[in-house]
Amino acid sequence: MLRVLAVDDEEPALAELLYLLRADPRVRHAEGATDATEALRRLGRAVDAGAGGEDTFDVLFLDIRMPGLSGLDVARLLAGFARPPLVVFVTAHEDFAVEAFDLKAVDYVLKPVRRERLAEAVRRADAQLAAARAAEPVPVDHGDCITVELGGVTRLVPVADINYVEAQGDYARLHTGDGSHLVRIPLSTLEERWQPHGFVRIHRSHLVALHRIDELRLDGGGMSVAVGGTLLTVSRRHASRVRELLLRRPAP
Numbered sequence: 001m002l003r004v005l006a007v008d009d010e011e012p013a014l015a016e017l018l019y020l021l022r023a024d025p026r027v028r029h030a031e032g033a034t035d036a037t038e039a040l041r042r043l044g045r046a047v048d049a050g051a052g053g054e055d056t057f058d059v060l061f062l063d064i065r066m067p068g069l070s071g072l073d074v075a076r077l078l079a080g081f082a083r084p085p086l087v088v089f090v091t092a093h094e095d096f097a098v099e100a101f102d103l104k105a106v107d108y109v110l111k112p113v114r115r116e117r118l119a120e121a122v123r124r125a126d127a128q129l130a131a132a133r134a135a136e137p138v139p140v141d142h143g144d145c146i147t148v149e150l151g152g153v154t155r156l157v158p159v160a161d162i163n164y165v166e167a168q169g170d171y172a173r174l175h176t177g178d179g180s181h182l183v184r185i186p187l188s189t190l191e192e193r194w195q196p197h198g199f200v201r202i203h204r205s206h207l208v209a210l211h212r213i214d215e216l217r218l219d220g221g222g223m224s225v226a227v228g229g230t231l232l233t234v235s236r237r238h239a240s241r242v243r244e245l246l247l248r249r250p251a252p
Contacts, residue, residue: 005061009066020115026123059086062075167206172186177228206233
């Protein structure tokens with residue numbers, strides 16, 4: 001499902017666009033910005049957070065004529081991003097279409113926006129994103145190791161070196177003693193594969209190597225575990241199982 005950012009300096013138009021986007025079942029999350037500067041600020045935060053984070057946007061729905069930077073200016077700036085979001089222009093002006101498609105826009109939607117026309121733009125963006133993801137190399141789980149990309153180099157990280165795993169959308173971030181690595185595998189898949197390696201789900205966002213838990217803490221009815229210097233919350237749903245597994249864990 002898509003995370004989208006809609007940008008329009010006219011607030012009523014932006015509110016209507018967001019209403020239609022949020023009603024589309026292919027859109028997981030939709031935010032709005034009333035100027036290009038704010039949009040670029042949010043996209044910059046997404047880059048800092050890394051691919052697959054909750055601040056990431058898959059598609060940008062851009063008005064063209066806005067005070068300051070235009071939508072076309074924003075699209076040109078996105079060319080400098082390593083993984084830019086897809087762009088759909090939403091405008092009242094027909095005369096920028098050629099330039100928009102030269103900038104590799106997914107679609108060009110004219111105002112006033114019709115629900116059916118916007119749905120087609122969402123469909124195109126969803127299909128293009130799915131095709132791009134299918135073409136990406138998928139990290140391979142070798143049983144005792146997993147492949148990760150680091151500075152353009154593929155390397156193997158031993159599963160035994162991983163302290164815990166953090167969910168980040170459709171991705172997972174592997175935390176080791178010397179850093180972290182983002183892989184395109186959902187946390188639920190790693191939970192299933194790595195259960196034999198002693199990994200246990202402690203929260204909807206975290207999977208932990210049981211042998212890496214240094215301490216179990218109980219505070220005001222809540223539970224947390226210390227893993228490699230990081231304190232992680234254990235949800236009530238998983239608390240009894242985590243406690244049981246720790247009690248059964250062999251003494252070092």
